[in-house]
Amino acid sequence: MKRKILIWILGISYVFLFLWAFAPIRQTIKLSVLSMFGAARSKFSSVPEDIYLSSFQPTPELVPVSVTEPARPKFDVIEFHGHLFADRFGGPPEDLAAQMQKGGIKYFIDLALFTSTLKEYQKLVEKTHQDNVIHFVGFNWKHLREAKTDDFGVGMAKDLEEIAKAGVRGVKLWKNFGLIEKTPDGKLLAMDDPRLDPVWDVCAKYKLLVAIHTADPPAFFRPVNQFNERFDELGRRPEWSFDSPDLPKLDEILAQRERLFKRRKDVTFVALHFGELAHNLKRAASLLDTNPNVSLDIAQRIDELGRQPFAAREFLIKYQDRILFGTDGLPDYKKIKIYWRFLETSDEYFDYYPAGGNRKGVWKIYGVHLPDPVLKKIYYTNAARLLRLK
Ligand SMILES: [Zn+2]
Numbered sequence: 001m002k003r004k005i006l007i008w009i010l011g012i013s014y015v016f017l018f019l020w021a022f023a024p025i026r027q028t029i030k031l032s033v034l035s036m037f038g039a040a041r042s043k044f045s046s047v048p049e050d051i052y053l054s055s056f057q058p059t060p061e062l063v064p065v066s067v068t069e070p071a072r073p074k075f076d077v078i079e080f081h082g083h084l085f086a087d088r089f090g091g092p093p094e095d096l097a098a099q100m101q102k103g104g105i106k107y108f109i110d111l112a113l114f115t116s117t118l119k120e121y122q123k124l125v126e127k128t129h130q131d132n133v134i135h136f137v138g139f140n141w142k143h144l145r146e147a148k149t150d151d152f153g154v155g156m157a158k159d160l161e162e163i164a165k166a167g168v169r170g171v172k173l174w175k176n177f178g179l180i181e182k183t184p185d186g187k188l189l190a191m192d193d194p195r196l197d198p199v200w201d202v203c204a205k206y207k208l209l210v211a212i213h214t215a216d217p218p219a220f221f222r223p224v225n226q227f228n229e230r231f232d233e234l235g236r237r238p239e240w241s242f243d244s245p246d247l248p249k250l251d252e253i254l255a256q257r258e259r260l261f262k263r264r265k266d267v268t269f270v271a272l273h274f275g276e277l278a279h280n281l282k283r284a285a286s287l288l289d290t291n292p293n294v295s296l297d298i299a300q301r302i303d304e305l306g307r308q309p310f311a312a313r314e315f316l317i318k319y320q321d322r323i324l325f326g327t328d329g330l331p332d333y334k335k336i337k338i339y340w341r342f343l344e345t346s347d348e349y350f351d352y353y354p355a356g357g358n359r360k361g362v363w364k365i366y367g368v369h370l371p372d373p374v375l376k377k378i379y380y381t382n383a384a385r386l387l388r389l390k
Helices: 002-020 025-035 098-100 118-127 152-165 194-205 231-236 250-263 281-290 310-319 333-344 372-387
Strands: 075-082 106-111 133-137 170-173 211-212 268-271 294-297
Touching: 075 372, 098 106, 106 170, 106 372, 118 133, 118 152, 152 194, 152 231, 250 281, 281 294, 281 310, 310 372, 333 372
Parallel strands: 075 106, 106 133, 133 170, 170 211, 211 268, 268 294
Antiparallel strands: none
16 A cells, blocks of 8 residues: 555656646646745736747837937948948949938948959949949958968069059958968968068058958857857857867957057058957057057947947047948948937937847947037048048
């Protein structure tokens, strides 16, 4: 008899444990027990115990005091971080001029990094003959990838010089440094590698403005797990993660960049995406303080700036001559509107991405309501000065 009871108890516990593994059942049992003691209103509830992060799209109950989404920017804009992708995926959009006008864009800087020979440059200009579209070009990495000796910089310099003579105003560089390209000895190419000096010499000689995207936000260098605040984004784009023992750490890549900025004071740089320091304004300030040849753009970083609006506002005012406007991509009214809202208004707690777009992490931003003279510089004057435009 005792044995029978024991078997029954064991059997029931087993079934109970099995059922406990299912969240909805667990939830119902919890609520039933609580309601027995009068601590829950109903034992029937539709509250799920857990949901997927990707499906977590909470609707704020906040009723903001001001919602002042601007329909136009207060002043003319130079889109410093544009991409027409015309050197990669066919031609520019047919309605480019109309889209630029809608976005208040007077000049569009096309950072065409896949264009790296005179022939390619001429083709690109032919495809997009619009006076207010200015193309930047990339370095010709072919010389490095096919190099057997250490003189790869010479071929790269020659190609760039030909384009410079044809009138290009700037160079766009990407994450190739420190993370992608390898030198003939099989090591990752550091940005301050002296073998690249011939190319920097061309940049200095022809006063080419060097727009450089270095590394990525720190979260991309950390393990992609529940502690990573950009899990949303990295889960969607796992190829953006640089958390690998084979790759240098973020600080090492930024140190290479800093050494280059100091060594090549004769070259003017724009560290794109706020120099990857929008999350750390103290460090961004020190970068600008110690490198007078460097400016920053805000492309794709209003998410970081807008979640620390007090410090960001102070920073943008203090360094008002060193910040350029950019959104990264084609003229996109839905996206660019959010940048205006961030820079011009004191709106609170809004999304840094268009409705239905992709978030980087689960947070919202606040406007920094910059004074008009500062706005003018960020929207237009700073880029115009660096590019020698009217
Ligand atoms: Zn870009």
